[in-house]
Amino acid sequence: MAQREQWASRVGFIVASIGSAIGLGNIWRFPYMAYNNGGGAFLIPYFFAMLTAGIPIIILEFALGHKYKGSAPKSFAMAKERWEWVGWWQVFISFIISIYYVVIIAWALNYVFFSFKLGWGEDTKGFFFNKFLHLSSTPMQWGNIVWPIFICTLVLWLITWLILFSGIKKGIEVANKIFMPLLFILLIIMLFRAVTLEGATKGLQWLFRPDFSAILNYRVWTAAYGQIFFSLSICFGIMITYASYLPERSDINNNGMITTFINCGFSILAGIMIFSVLGYMATKQGVSVKDVAGAGVGLAFVTIPKAISLLPGAEFFGVLFFLALVFAGLSSMVSITETCISGLMDKFKWERRPTTSLFCVVGFLLSLVFTTQGGLLLVDIVDHFINNFGIVFAGLVEVLVLSWFFKLDSLREHANSLSDFSIGRWWNFCLKILTPMVLSYMAIGNLIGDIKKPYEGYPISSIIIFGWAIVVGIVILSFVMQMGRSFNNKK
Amino acid sequence: MSIGAILMMIFGLAVTWGGAAICISIALKKRNG
Numbered sequence: 001m002a003q004r005e006q007w008a009s010r011v012g013f014i015v016a017s018i019g020s021a022i023g024l025g026n027i028w029r030f031p032y033m034a035y036n037n038g039g040g041a042f043l044i045p046y047f048f049a050m051l052t053a054g055i056p057i058i059i060l061e062f063a064l065g066h067k068y069k070g071s072a073p074k075s076f077a078m079a080k081e082r083w084e085w086v087g088w089w090q091v092f093i094s095f096i097i098s099i100y101y102v103v104i105i106a107w108a109l110n111y112v113f114f115s116f117k118l119g120w121g122e123d124t125k126g127f128f129f130n131k132f133l134h135l136s137s138t139p140m141q142w143g144n145i146v147w148p149i150f151i152c153t154l155v156l157w158l159i160t161w162l163i164l165f166s167g168i169k170k171g172i173e174v175a176n177k178i179f180m181p182l183l184f185i186l187l188i189i190m191l192f193r194a195v196t197l198e199g200a201t202k203g204l205q206w207l208f209r210p211d212f213s214a215i216l217n218y219r220v221w222t223a224a225y226g227q228i229f230f231s232l233s234i235c236f237g238i239m240i241t242y243a244s245y246l247p248e249r250s251d252i253n254n255n256g257m258i259t260t261f262i263n264c265g266f267s268i269l270a271g272i273m274i275f276s277v278l279g280y281m282a283t284k285q286g287v288s289v290k291d292v293a294g295a296g297v298g299l300a301f302v303t304i305p306k307a308i309s310l311l312p313g314a315e316f317f318g319v320l321f322f323l324a325l326v327f328a329g330l331s332s333m334v335s336i337t338e339t340c341i342s343g344l345m346d347k348f349k350w351e352r353r354p355t356t357s358l359f360c361v362v363g364f365l366l367s368l369v370f371t372t373q374g375g376l377l378l379v380d381i382v383d384h385f386i387n388n389f390g391i392v393f394a395g396l397v398e399v400l401v402l403s404w405f406f407k408l409d410s411l412r413e414h415a416n417s418l419s420d421f422s423i424g425r426w427w428n429f430c431l432k433i434l435t436p437m438v439l440s441y442m443a444i445g446n447l448i449g450d451i452k453k454p455y456e457g458y459p460i461s462s463i464i465i466f467g468w469a470i471v472v473g474i475v476i477l478s479f480v481m482q483m484g485r486s487f488n489n490k491k
Numbered sequence: 492m493s494i495g496a497i498l499m500m501i502f503g504l505a506v507t508w509g510g511a512a513i514c515i516s517i518a519l520k521k522r523n524g
Contacts, residue, residue: 010518040499047506201492208496208503251518258514265507272500420521 004069005168005352006247012173013250014258017242019176019331020233021263022183024104024300027328030227031271032295035207037223038214045215045224050264053438054228056430057395058239059256059423060402063415065243066252070487071342072237075244076401077487083401084487085478086394090237091343092474093390094336097236099363100379101336102160103370105329106152107132107301108322115308115318124305129376132301136373139381139462143373150371154364156330161360163334164341165353168245172338176331183327186320187269193317194276203279206289207271222445225438230387232263233332235395237339244342253419274299281307297376300325337363346487377458378466384455385467388446390474396439403431 007013034042068078073087110132114120120127129135136143163171194200214220233239243252275289281303282289294303308318337359345355370379402408408428416422454463 040496040502043499043503043506204500205492205496208499209493210495210499251521254514254518258511258518261507261511261514265504265511268500268503268507420517 020335023332030267040208040210061239062243063411065240074346088478108325111322139377197280199283200276203275207275252415
């Protein structure tokens with residue numbers, strides 16, 4: 001049997017894990033979450049969530065992947081054969097994310113080119129929704145393919161294919177060793193420019209003003225845990241897969257902590273950059289920062305372009321910002337796709353190159369749906385359901401089965417025997433009690449919320465097809481995958 | 492910026508980048524030791 005591929009170095013593994021964790025959410029989600037949930041005081045629940053859920057889960061996933069040397073389905077199957085479906089569930093979540101995430105990166109890549117001439121003009125909102133996306137009025141009205149988005153989606157799938165086709169060492173590791181330093185250089189340049197802008201401190205005051213009364217609000221705590229879950233690339237198989245490529249004697253605990261701290265540190269720097277720019281924009285327009293603050297697609301493609309247009313050297317700053325989005329997104333995209341490819345390779349004993357080629361062709365074809373005029377609305381629905389009912393529920397099941405129905409101590413001992421330092425029983429407590437409690441609360445809350453009211457008022461038919469059908473369908477498909485051939489090299 | 496906001500910003504940067512620096516220094520010490 002062929003030897004499993006390995007990272008060339010510890011640095012390579014850490015950089016790839018950081019590349020996976022740092023994504024679009026660090027840049028466009030964290031700053032608004034902090035601003036909207038107590039400002040500087042949000043950091044207290046955020047760090048609590050980081051220490052009690054982020055770090056314990058990342059160590060759990062690193063230990064599981066490393067111990068069983070397998071993708072998510074294989075690792076769960078090796079832990080207990082009947083849990084293979086949990087791994088497939090995570091793989092299917094990654095698969096769904098990969099086919100729409102690439103389209104969001106494609107929007108950012110288009111905006112890199114628009115930046116050269118500030119192509120979005122004065123009316124950034126009208127430009128994004130009407131001239132660029134040609135947005136249809138409902139998710140079921142797909143309309144035509146939007147060709148600039150199609151071309152960039154194709155290019156991004158080709159880059160992803162090339163990286164994964166080249167394997168772990170020569171592909172993923174090399175790519176991340178290029179993307180990550182570039183991303184940090186871009187961020188630092190933008191950061192220095194942003195904090196020296198007129199009104200930057202006004203923006204930072206809104207981001208970091210501590211409203212300690214928010215700590216008493218349970219919603220702020222679930223927001224903090226949600227931010228940690230969604231930004232660390234945990235609970236959808238990626239970290240299990242990446243750790244499976246570690247050599248026999250490799251650190252687990254310290255690598256998990258380094259990845260987590262740098263991911264969260266990046267979010268804070270991104271927050272400083274974003275809110276400095278928003279402070280500048282608010283000053284220039286003579287409005288309050290709260291009138292321009294936002295998150296997600298609206299922040300990245302409507303508000304920030306408007307702010308960029310006001311800057312001296314706007315074109316340069318625009319290219320830097322959207323390139324940063326592309327690098328952050330692409331490094332995550334590679335890890336999401338690798339999770340799926342690794343699962344298929346392990347299960348069917350396929351070779352990397354044909355598996356990668358097949359997967360990327362299928363992925364690209366399915367991505368086309370999101371390159372249509374209805375793309376943004378479809379992305380919105382699928383992303384909402386995959387995050388709230390895919391990742392949260394899969395994370396809950398992962399934590400429950402591994403901490404309550406498996407010898408959790410065996411993973412802790414495995415990690416401790418290899419690591420720079422040991423972790424104590426607090427880790428068991430976080431995984432057995434604290435994390436399942438928070439995830440259960442989030443899962444039930446999400447379920448009640450979406451049953452009571454259709455998400456964002458979208459038509460029920462589109463919510464059922466692109467929301468519920470997908471999240472339920474992938475669970476059924478996971479059991480189907482488990483029924484196929486077993487991982488026959490189980491020791 | 493208010494003192495409270497400045498302190499929270501420093502707190503955020505210190506916990507994350509300070510934490511990362513400590514972990515990296517432990518890794519380097521173990522490698523060299």
